[in-house]
Amino acid sequence: xxxxxxxxxxxxxxxxxxxxxxxxxxxxxxxxxxxxxxxxxxxxxxxxxxxxxxxxxxxxxxxxxxxxxxxxxxxxxxxxxxxxxxxxxxxxxxxxxxxxxxxxxxxxxxxxxxxxxxxxxxxxxxxxxxxxxxxxxxxxxxxxxxxxxxxxxxxxxxxxxxxxxxxxxxxxxxxxxxxxxxxxxxxxxxxxxxxxxxxxxxxxxxxxxxxxxxxxxxxxxxxxxxxxxxxxxxxxxxxxxxxxxxxxxxxxxxxxxxxxxxxxxxxxxxxxxxxxxxx
Amino acid sequence: xxxxxxxxxxxxxxxxxxxxxxxxxxxxxxxxxxxxxxxxxxxxxxxxxxxxxxxxxxxxxxxxxxxxxxxxxxxxxxxxxxxxxxxxxxxxxxxxxxxxxxxxxxxxxxxxxxxxxxxxxxxxxxxxxxxxxxxxxxxxxxxxxxxxxxxxxxxxxxxxxxxxxxxxxxxxxxxxxxxxxxxxxxxxxxxxxxxxxxxxxxxxxxxxxxxxxxxxxxxxxxxxxxxxxxxxxxxxxxxxxxxxxxxxxxxxxxxxxxxxxxxxxxxxxxxxxxxxxxxxxxxxxxxxxxxxxxxxxxxxxxxxxxxxxxxxxxxxxxxxxxxxxxxxxxxxxxxxxxxxxxxxxxxxxxxxxxxxxxxxxxxxxxxxxxxxxxxxxx
Numbered sequence: 068x069x070x071x072x073x074x075x076x077x078x079x080x081x082x083x084x085x086x087x088x089x090x091x092x093x094x095x096x097x098x099x100x101x102x103x104x105x106x107x108x109x110x111x112x113x114x115x116x117x118x119x120x121x122x123x124x125x126x127x128x129x130x131x132x133x134x135x136x137x138x139x140x141x142x143x144x145x146x147x148x149x150x151x152x153x154x155x156x157x158x159x160x161x162x163x164x165x166x167x168x169x170x171x172x173x174x175x176x177x178x179x180x181x182x183x184x185x186x187x188x189x190x191x192x193x194x195x196x197x198x199x200x201x202x203x204x205x206x207x208x209x210x211x212x213x214x215x216x217x218x219x220x221x222x223x224x225x226x227x228x229x230x231x232x233x234x235x236x237x238x239x240x241x242x243x244x245x246x247x248x249x250x251x252x253x254x255x256x257x258x259x260x261x262x263x264x265x266x267x268x269x270x271x272x273x274x275x276x277x278x279x280x281x282x283x284x285x286x287x288x289x290x291x292x293x294x295x296x297x298x299x300x301x302x303x304x305x306x307x308x309x310x311x312x313x314x315x316x317x318x319x320x321x322x323x324x325x326x327x328x329x330x331x332x333x334x335x336x337x338x339x340x341x342x343x344x345x346x
Numbered sequence: 347x348x349x350x351x352x353x354x355x356x357x358x359x360x361x362x363x364x365x366x367x368x369x370x371x372x373x374x375x376x377x378x379x380x381x382x383x384x385x386x387x388x389x390x391x392x393x394x395x396x397x398x399x400x401x402x403x404x405x406x407x408x409x410x411x412x413x414x415x416x417x418x419x420x421x422x423x424x425x426x427x428x429x430x431x432x433x434x435x436x437x438x439x440x441x442x443x444x445x446x447x448x449x450x451x452x453x454x455x456x457x458x459x460x461x462x463x464x465x466x467x468x469x470x471x472x473x474x475x476x477x478x479x480x481x482x483x484x485x486x487x488x489x490x491x492x493x494x495x496x497x498x499x500x501x502x503x504x505x506x507x508x509x510x511x512x513x514x515x516x517x518x519x520x521x522x523x524x525x526x527x528x529x530x531x532x533x534x535x536x537x538x539x540x541x542x543x544x545x546x547x548x549x550x551x552x553x554x555x556x557x558x559x560x561x562x563x564x565x566x567x568x569x570x571x572x573x574x575x576x577x578x579x580x581x582x583x584x585x586x587x588x589x590x591x592x593x594x595x596x597x598x599x600x601x602x603x604x605x606x607x608x609x610x611x612x613x614x615x616x617x618x619x620x621x622x623x624x625x626x627x628x629x630x631x632x633x634x635x636x637x638x639x640x641x642x643x644x645x646x647x648x649x650x651x652x653x654x655x656x657x658x659x660x661x662x663x664x665x666x667x668x669x670x671x672x673x674x675x676x677x678x679x680x681x682x683x684x685x686x687x688x689x690x691x692x693x694x695x696x697x698x699x700x701x702x703x704x705x706x707x708x709x710x711x712x713x714x715x716x717x718x719x720x721x722x723x724x
Contacts, residue, residue, distance in 0.1 A: 073614075119582065121578075161660065164581065164587075165578075165581040165584075166581045166582075166583075166584045166585055166586045166587065169581075169582060169583060169584035170584050174582070174583075175582055177578075177579065177582070181576045181578060181579035182575075182576070182579070183571065183572050183575035183576055183579065183580075183641075184573065185574075185578070186568070186571060186572070186573055189455060190568055193568060194565075194568040194569060194571075194572045194580075194585075195525075195583040195584070197565050197566075197568060197569045197572075197583070197584070197585060198583065198584030198585060200565050204566060204593060205566045207565050207566055208560055208561040208564050208566060208567075209557075209559065209561075209566060210560055214566065216564075219565070222544050230469075248383050256582075258583075259583060265715065288629070308631070
């Protein structure tokens, strides 16, 4: 089997008395496209936010290529309120801010597009190169790092060409059509040179044609950049089309895992999505 | 639309930028020439000197509020630190006994060259900003504004404290330090042979603003704008929020400190109680009138603002009689009424300010200007 990239172990996220994510363990392996699906409010985005460091997990551990990026256990008031299992198994407390996790080569996009509104398409992608900047504050401010700046601009232009936005590079980002904004957001994430990409509902609000283009696009960038992809999605056509494996979340807990074919025929999943027929 | 675009987009010195540089150079030449030919008592020079001072502070505030999206109201506090630092380190040793008359000549018994002291004024302001920024920059929007406002008030109170009078001269004036007029070159008889008292503040402001412009157009400037546009997304793009906010805060405060030193030179004396919250509001107004996110706008509105409040609207404060008809309403204080009405009108009807988010070179690029308007912020 290929190497493990992302590993979640008994991750629980509890807000007050609400258990948003309950004891979730999952694995994403090198080169896979894995989908995380589930009905609205199942806790998918919360899982993403735990992985990317927006939230510290209440209990559990997240590791990226064998390196623990988040680990915690209930503390303070939460110790009494804690409602899930595996207590005491994670004594350490490891926290990383989202920017540090991005610097560990894991980039993400957002469910509701979050582009830099006042900036051009070009600058949106260029700014993601900032984290790789080697020159210090003063030499950057005085433009003494011309070679580095030039390289950043070249790489940005190259990336825009790959994603097919080179003709729009001077437009203000938010003036693009919706589908292209999605594409731009993915390009911006790619600009940080990730090896793992997290996509939060990339097809939300797209029409069937755009969705089809998107799935081809995701496959293309995955091959070209050697990515491992974890995505949240509601659009089942897209999910079934591109995923190697699927995890299904319902009320914060995993209820199924498997290939698209297995998931489609899983009775628990069908119940979760469609409800139980009354007698 | 995008025909003929070079494959690699590296910023070059295009026509518009060149024109901008020429225009700015002409302004400097004009300031220099006017100063030689006009009487130095003219109101024009007061406005130019004070305008240059406020322009720097307004631009520094714009760097923070307009480009990084940190709504800070501590500008007067950092100016105070800058002004005091400058004054304390430049009063000639021989004069210290008369300035610090209640404190036996004060603690410091040396004085530094003017430009060193100006730089030091910025450094001290930035140092304070760093210390204050550690707790305060975790706050967002209004909370940050209130915290920084509170800081400025506290600083003002502390600097008037009797116990540190050896350094700050308590609540008494600091004076007799070199002012703008000391930049004039005099001959042996004490006559001015070359007037530089306007050109030097222009140069200081010019250098500082140029640095800020370069900064904003660098990778760090882009990161600042990214934080302004969307903090969460900026963080997800690997931008360390705490570090970059601190950088912007300290840089802005550095230049506010330099501005404070210039204000001391302009006013010939320093007293903590003059660095009020109202001063911060005035600067905020300049930024808003000029256009939040436009350096050019901040500079232009600073000069306009100072000219209006010090010069052009002065006549409103004096009773005037035309052909035996006494013009109604004109009396002491009426200037401020008119001024407030103008400001309200600007804020209500020209919310983007004079320049919006455009800069001087954009005015020379007609086509890009249109693009910007269509796709700009809504």
